[in-house]
Amino acid sequence: MLQPQVPRALVVLLGAAAAVVTLAGIRSVASIAGPVVLALVLVIAVAPIRGWLAARRAPGWLLVAAPLLVVLLVLLAMVAILTVSVAQLAALIPTYSQQFTDLADQAERLAAGFGVGTEQIDQALSAFNPAQLLDLAQGLFTGLLGVLSSLFLIVVLLLAMCLDAAGFSRLMSSGTGHRPALVEALAEFSRKTRRYLVVSTVFGLICAVLDIAALYALSVPLPLLWGILALITNYIPNIGFIIGLAPPALLGLLDGGVRTMMLVIVAYVAINVVIQSFIQPKFLGDAVGLSTTVTLLSLILWAFVLGPIGALLAIPLSLLTRALLIDSDPSAKWAAALVSGRPPGDGDGRREPEAPAKTPPKTPERPATPTTTKAAPSGGRARPEA
Numbered sequence: 001m002l003q004p005q006v007p008r009a010l011v012v013l014l015g016a017a018a019a020v021v022t023l024a025g026i027r028s029v030a031s032i033a034g035p036v037v038l039a040l041v042l043v044i045a046v047a048p049i050r051g052w053l054a055a056r057r058a059p060g061w062l063l064v065a066a067p068l069l070v071v072l073l074v075l076l077a078m079v080a081i082l083t084v085s086v087a088q089l090a091a092l093i094p095t096y097s098q099q100f101t102d103l104a105d106q107a108e109r110l111a112a113g114f115g116v117g118t119e120q121i122d123q124a125l126s127a128f129n130p131a132q133l134l135d136l137a138q139g140l141f142t143g144l145l146g147v148l149s150s151l152f153l154i155v156v157l158l159l160a161m162c163l164d165a166a167g168f169s170r171l172m173s174s175g176t177g178h179r180p181a182l183v184e185a186l187a188e189f190s191r192k193t194r195r196y197l198v199v200s201t202v203f204g205l206i207c208a209v210l211d212i213a214a215l216y217a218l219s220v221p222l223p224l225l226w227g228i229l230a231l232i233t234n235y236i237p238n239i240g241f242i243i244g245l246a247p248p249a250l251l252g253l254l255d256g257g258v259r260t261m262m263l264v265i266v267a268y269v270a271i272n273v274v275i276q277s278f279i280q281p282k283f284l285g286d287a288v289g290l291s292t293t294v295t296l297l298s299l300i301l302w303a304f305v306l307g308p309i310g311a312l313l314a315i316p317l318s319l320l321t322r323a324l325l326i327d328s329d330p331s332a333k334w335a336a337a338l339v340s341g342r343p344p345g346d347g348d349g350r351r352e353p354e355a356p357a358k359t360p361p362k363t364p365e366r367p368a369t370p371t372t373t374k375a376a377p378s379g380g381r382a383r384p385e386a
Contacts, residue, residue, distance in 0.1 A: 027305045034309040035150050039157035041316050042071045043165065044190050045197045050165060064162045071158055075151065078228075085225035092221060096254040103253070185327035193316045196288055203280045204234035207272050211244075214267035218260055220252045234276065235312045237295045241272050290318055291341030 026033050046067040053063050175183050212227035220226070226248040233240035245268045253261035290298070298318040302310035310317070322339060326332045337343050 023301070023305050030306045030310075031150070032153075034306050035154045036157060037306070037313055037317060038309060039154055039161060041193065041197070041313060042074075043067070043158065043161045044193050044316075046070050047165070047190070047194065050162075054166075060166075063166065064159075067165075068158055068162050072155065075154065079151070081224070081228055085222060085228065088222055089225060096251075099254045179328075181330050182328040185323040188327060189319050189323035192289060192319050196284065196315055196319075199280060199284045200235055201231075203275055203283075204231040207231070207234060207275050210271045211248075211268065214271065215248055215264070218252065218263055218267070219256065220248055220260065220264060221255060222251070223248075230272065232312065235315075237299055237315060238292075239299070241268070241276060244268075244272070288315060288319070289322070289340045290315070291339065294318070294339050294341075 049067045049070060050063050053066060058066075172183050172186065208227040208231040211230045212223045215223035215226055226244070229247065230244040233244035236243060245265065249261050249264045249268075252264040288295070295315070295318070299311060299314040302314040302317050304310070306313070306317075322336070326335045326339060329335075
């Protein structure tokens with residue numbers, strides 16, 4: 001007996017409703033979900049260290065301690081640098097009140113030359129507090145520090161994940177025969193995430209060093225802070241460059257005038273756009289497997305759900321979602337094509353094998369009509385009869 005087929009529209013609506021409920025639940029526990037995802041991504045990033053030690057028969061305690069120590073050193077260094085830099089920024093911003101007033105007066109005179117009334121300018125400037133000039137950078141730093149302030153929770157999660165890493169690897173190997181598609185999808189997620197993190201970190205460090213040198217040459221205050229911001233925003237797709245450029249450009253405007261601001265913008269465009277738009281994609285290749293539109297939507301979605309840490313981890317979170325919902329399902333080839341922007345079988349997708357060409361059936365040959373021999377009269381020759 002044939003089972004009734006569920007309408008496609010009902011499946012889409014139920015899936016959308018389930019996604020909304022799931023994302024709402026994650027957002028309600030964002031203070032826990034953020035550190036959990038961060039710990040998972042960090043463990044994936046340092047997994048090659050554990051593999052390298054395991055290949056050399058290192059003791060079990062070293063397989064856990066070495067990756068954990070590397071991650072802790074990185075986290076502690078980041079927390080220390082950000083804490084000192086944000087404190088310096090908070091003390092520096094109020095000192096630019098006079099510069100802001102001078103710029104406002106220049107803007108009024110310039111606008112008056114174009115026929116704009118001073119009342120409109122005064123109304124716009126009255127709602128603008130110079131202490132809020134760099135709120136965008138401070139908000140990002142505050143959100144990141146908010147996650148890193150849960151350092152105890154992150155350390156506990158890292159320790160637990162490092163302890164379970166070997167057992168999880170054996171579990172994945174044993175599941176190949178039962179759920180091969182799911183195992184392969186999770187393994188591919190780990191490989192793509194690791195490659196994305198490595199490439200983004202290397203080129204982020206290059207951009208950060210060059211940005212620090214350019215800002216130091218232009219005498220922009222706190223060049224180390226803006227270099228760290230450039231490194232962090234390198235993990236934010238599409239708009240990370242703008243977030244990293246705005247604070248030092250505004251500070252350059254207050255400290256050195258329009259000329260310094262324009263030089264900061266030119267330096268950042270020359271460094272970051274060239275590296276992130278032309279050089280980095282050649283090394284990253286198709287590791288992400290997400291189209292530009294999907295990447296931008298994932299940035300908006302995860303930033304809304306998890307806050308600043310969601311913007312930083314938008315790509316790994318999207319890769320994990322794709323692995324669980326799309327790559328683990330062999331029948332979801334076209335969904336993978338829609339997400340990656342490439343047709344099935346073109347690099348990221350999987351193309352179904354073409355069916356062999358059908359040959360026309362052969363026409364059966366008509367059997368030959370048997371012939372019978374009629375007996376001839378006596379003395380005569382037998383003649384065949386059809």
